[in-house]
Amino acid sequence: xxxxxxxxxxKIPESTTFKWIGLASIWFSIRQPSAWLRxxxxxxxxxxxxxxxxxxxxxxxxxxxxxxxxxxxxxVAILLFVLYRLVxxxxxxxxxxxxxxxxxxxxxxxxxLRETEVDLPWAWLQAxxxxxxxxxSIPAVSFGNNDxxxxxxxxxxxxxxxxxxxxxxxxxxxxQSYGMHAILQKLGLxxxxxxxxxxxxxxxxxxxxxxxxxxxxxxLLLCANGPRADGKxxxxxxxxxxxxxxxxxxxxxxxxxxxxxxxxxxxxWVLHDDDRLVVRGRKIHRVDWCGGPFEHTDTVMDYSxxxxxxxxxxxDQHRANVERVxxxxxxxxxxxxxxxxHYVDMTExxxxxxxxxxxxxxxxxxxxxxxNILVRDVLExxxxxxxxxxxxxxxxxxxxxxxxxxxxxxxxxxxxGNCPANTKVGDVIFLVAGVPMPLVLREVSGSDNxxxxxxxxxxxxxxxxxxxxxxxDDLQEIALC
Numbered sequence: 189x190x191x192x193x194x195x196x197x198x199k200i201p202e203s204t205t206f207k208w209i210g211l212a213s214i215w216f217s218i219r220q221p222s223a224w225l226r227x228x229x230x231x232x233x234x235x236x237x238x239x240x241x242x243x244x245x246x247x248x249x250x251x252x253x254x255x256x257x258x259x260x261x262x263x264v265a266i267l268l269f270v271l272y273r274l275v276x277x278x279x280x281x282x283x284x285x286x287x288x289x290x291x292x293x294x295x296x297x298x299x300x301l302r303e304t305e306v307d308l309p310w311a312w313l314q315a316x317x318x319x320x321x322x323x324x325s326i327p328a329v330s331f332g333n334n335d336x337x338x339x340x341x342x343x344x345x346x347x348x349x350x351x352x353x354x355x356x357x358x359x360x361x362x363x364q365s366y367g368m369h370a371i372l373q374k375l376g377l378x379x380x381x382x383x384x385x386x387x388x389x390x391x392x393x394x395x396x397x398x399x400x401x402x403x404x405x406x407x408l409l410l411c412a413n414g415p416r417a418d419g420k421x422x423x424x425x426x427x428x429x430x431x432x433x434x435x436x437x438x439x440x441x442x443x444x445x446x447x448x449x450x451x452x453x454x455x456x457w458v459l460h461d462d463d464r465l466v467v468r469g470r471k472i473h474r475v476d477w478c479g480g481p482f483e484h485t486d487t488v489m490d491y492s493x494x495x496x497x498x499x500x501x502x503x504d505q506h507r508a509n510v511e512r513v514x515x516x517x518x519x520x521x522x523x524x525x526x527x528x529x530h531y532v533d534m535t536e537x538x539x540x541x542x543x544x545x546x547x548x549x550x551x552x553x554x555x556x557x558x559x560n561i562l563v564r565d566v567l568e569x570x571x572x573x574x575x576x577x578x579x580x581x582x583x584x585x586x587x588x589x590x591x592x593x594x595x596x597x598x599x600x601x602x603x604x605g606n607c608p609a610n611t612k613v614g615d616v617i618f619l620v621a622g623v624p625m626p627l628v629l630r631e632v633s634g635s636d637n638x639x640x641x642x643x644x645x646x647x648x649x650x651x652x653x654x655x656x657x658x659x660x661d662d663l664q665e666i667a668l669c
Contacts, residue, residue, distance in 0.1 A: 361388055365395040377402050389420035396424050397459060406455040406467065406622035410436060414610055414641045415630075421463045422639040423668045435590040435606070436643070448624040451652040455622025460667075464637060468663040469620035472654055473597030475628070477508035481609040484588035488581045489571060491564070498584040499563050501594065502555045508596040509604055531583050531594075531606070547579045595644070603649065608642035617644060619654055621663060626654075629666070637669040 358364045366382040373379050377398040400408055411425040413434075458466045479501035485494040550573070554566050561569075570577045587593065587609075595611055597603040603617060607628055615630050616638070626646050629638035646654075 360384075362386075362391055365391045368395070372398070372402075387418075389416065389418045389424065392426070393420060393424045393463075400457070404455060406457065406620065407624060409467075409620070409623055409627065409640065410625055410643050412640050412642065414608060415639050421465065421669055422641070423465045435592045435645075449619050449626055449646070449649045449652060450621055450623060450655045453621040453655065453658075457622075463669065465668045467620050467623075467666050467668065468660075469618045469623075469627075469666050470654075470658065470663055472617045472619055472626065472649070473603045475595050475607070475611060475613055475615045475617065476598035477505070477596040478607065478611045478613055478615075479505055479593045479595065481591070481593060482584050482587040484585050485581065488577055489574060491567060491571075495567050495570075495581075495584075496563055498580075498587075499555070499566055503557075503563065503566070505594045505596060505604070506556050531587065547576050550576050551580055551583075603646045605647060606645035608644075611641055611644075615641060617646070618666060619649070620666065629668070632669060635669075637667045640668050 358367060362382075362384055366384075369379050369382060372395075379394065379398055396408060400406075408425075409423060411434075412423050413426045415422045416424065416426055456468045460466065482501060483494040483497050485492060551570075554569055557566060570580055591609045592606050593609045593611060595605065595607045597617060603626075611628050612630070615628050618627050618629050618638075620627055623643075625643040626649055628641040628644050630641055631638055
């Protein structure tokens with residue numbers, strides 16, 4: 189049997205807000221969240237998750253009370269208006285015949301009532317305007333700002349729980365999935381009964397597919413870590429890897445502005461029985477040069493081979509770019525490739541790097557020094573400024589820790605950026621419908637299938653320039669295995 193994004197009824201309304209209201213309503217029915225946490229093996233390892241749940245419950249309880257109050261106010265306003273019109277009409281019918289000639293002697297409130305009756309269409313129009321304003325305020329009051337509910341960044345509520353699933357830890361790796369079964373089954377996900385004798389990869393694949401069905405979001409592919417040692421499909425995230433050591437922040441995972449290469453694209457996928465996940469996308473470039481893994485060092489002020497290795501990667505990326513555009517060392521590489529997004533994981537505190545503007549200029553100049561000086565001379569120049577050397581080491585260590593490297597593609601137009609460290613020359617950069625980041629794919633020899641290596645950061649594509657006015661006919665089907 190094949191699974192497709194178009195074949196599954198959504199048990200909860202597709203609106204992100206209403207999905208989360210459904211989740212909140214389930215939590216409302218649980219009087220003791222701590223008991224629920226114990227049932228899902230979260231109590232010991234994630235006390236902050238209980239705090240998050242309590243915040244959600246408190247937020248939506250206040251929201252519902254505001255919603256009820258708004259509707260009651262609206263209902264009372266309608267009843268009072270109808271009562272006013274009925275009483276006013278009855279009063280005027282009683283007094284019109286006898287007191288009409290003496291209208292100037294009427295009390296002021298009676299004269300106002302009579303004048304309103306004379307200008308009946310205008311009175312109704314005024315009342316209608318007031319009611320429209322009241323009605324228009326209801327969505328704002330009821331749904332509020334879901335950005336208040338966040339785990340590690342600004343995100344809406346469904347995104348928050350996906351982020352929590354992605355980042356949670358457990359002593360038993362199988363509990364990373366099984367620990368969420370109780371709540372996810374109540375949300376409509378078709379998950380099997382926990383069975384600890386099952387293969388971990390199968391458990392992870394089941395949860396991934398069900399989340400894909402429920403969220404209808406291809407963003408989840410960004411959590412994949414590349415070909416798996418257990419032989420499971422490369423598109424299934426290996427959640428044994430520490431998410432804190434992944435180069436992926438929420439704004440990238442959920443396609444915020446400046447982090448969406450396929451804006452307004454509709455996700456499409458089909459899952460075949462042989463574990464091939466077929467998606468649609470367009471080929472952008474083929475990797476023509478890749479720097480390979482950076483090396484981590486605990487020593488800063490020395491002439492170690494690690495420092496030389498890392499400097500060579502940075503210099504070679506510049507050289508690879510220059511050779512492909514036939515420009516001199518003074519080319520615009522600084523504007524196209526040496527972007528901070530390639531070398532700084534912004535899940536770290538931005539101030540850690542933004543406070544060193546002067547160091548960026550020095551570091552960039554040395555990296556782009558070309559053949560004018562030897563690599564060892566570049567290192568000596570950095571060592572002469574301890575602050576600069578610490579800055580350089582911190583950048584390279586982050587790249588090493590989070591398994592990232594840098595690359596250049598061909599043919600033109602060139603793409604340069606940040607990629608998984610296991611990217612190889614010949615890998616292909618694809619844009620996939622519904623996925624906010626470029627994907628690095630590797631062709632499987634002897635077939636039309638691809639392995640998912642991971643996502644890339646390509647500055648020139650991050651605002652959707654590579655997608656443009658793409659139409660469905662422009663897209664090819666891509667089989668991930």
